[in-house]
Amino acid sequence: MIDAAITVLGAAVAVLVFGNVLSRFVFNFDVAWSGELASFALVWATFLGAAAATRRGAHMRIGEILEALAGRPRAVAEIIVALAVIAVLLLLAGYGTVIAERQWAQLTTVLYWPQGLLYAAMPAGAAVTLPFVLRDLVRACRALA
Numbered sequence: 060m061i062d063a064a065i066t067v068l069g070a071a072v073a074v075l076v077f078g079n080v081l082s083r084f085v086f087n088f089d090v091a092w093s094g095e096l097a098s099f100a101l102v103w104a105t106f107l108g109a110a111a112a113t114r115r116g117a118h119m120r121i122g123e124i125l126e127a128l129a130g131r132p133r134a135v136a137e138i139i140v141a142l143a144v145i146a147v148l149l150l151l152a153g154y155g156t157v158i159a160e161r162q163w164a165q166l167t168t169v170l171y172w173p174q175g176l177l178y179a180a181m182p183a184g185a186a187v188t189l190p191f192v193l194r195d196l197v198r199a200c201r202a203l204a
Contacts, residue, residue, distance in 0.1 A: 106184025
């Protein structure tokens with residue numbers, strides 16, 4: 060489901076940006092709403108992409124320290140990393156919600172959509188990512204036992 064949403068959003072960005080560039084240079088006409096819509100799609104795809112990458116274990120990280128560890132020390136390190144990521148996700152969700160709420164009354168220039176909808180991608184992405192990190196935490200705890 061997340062992958063489908065990211066695919067649709069990514070395709071929308073590509074079509075909107077390409078279409079607007081084509082429109083500007085071929086027809087000398089700017090499709091103003093396409094830039095705003097592409098921005099919304101890109102931001103939402105980015106934060107949902109974090110969840111998809113977390114689900115696959117595909118986030119970039121410096122793994123040399125963890126890879127040098129084995130057994131119990133590695134499990135402890137994995138638990139520490141998961142707890143740190145959970146803390147960051149909770150901060151993103153909390154502060155992102157506050158920012159989105161504060162920006163909700165402000166409307167975008169062309170589409171007249173709530174600006175808070177753009178900022179809502181941060182807490183939404185954090186909330187969708189959290190279950191995958193919790194899954195990783197449970198796996199690390201089981202490896203510790």
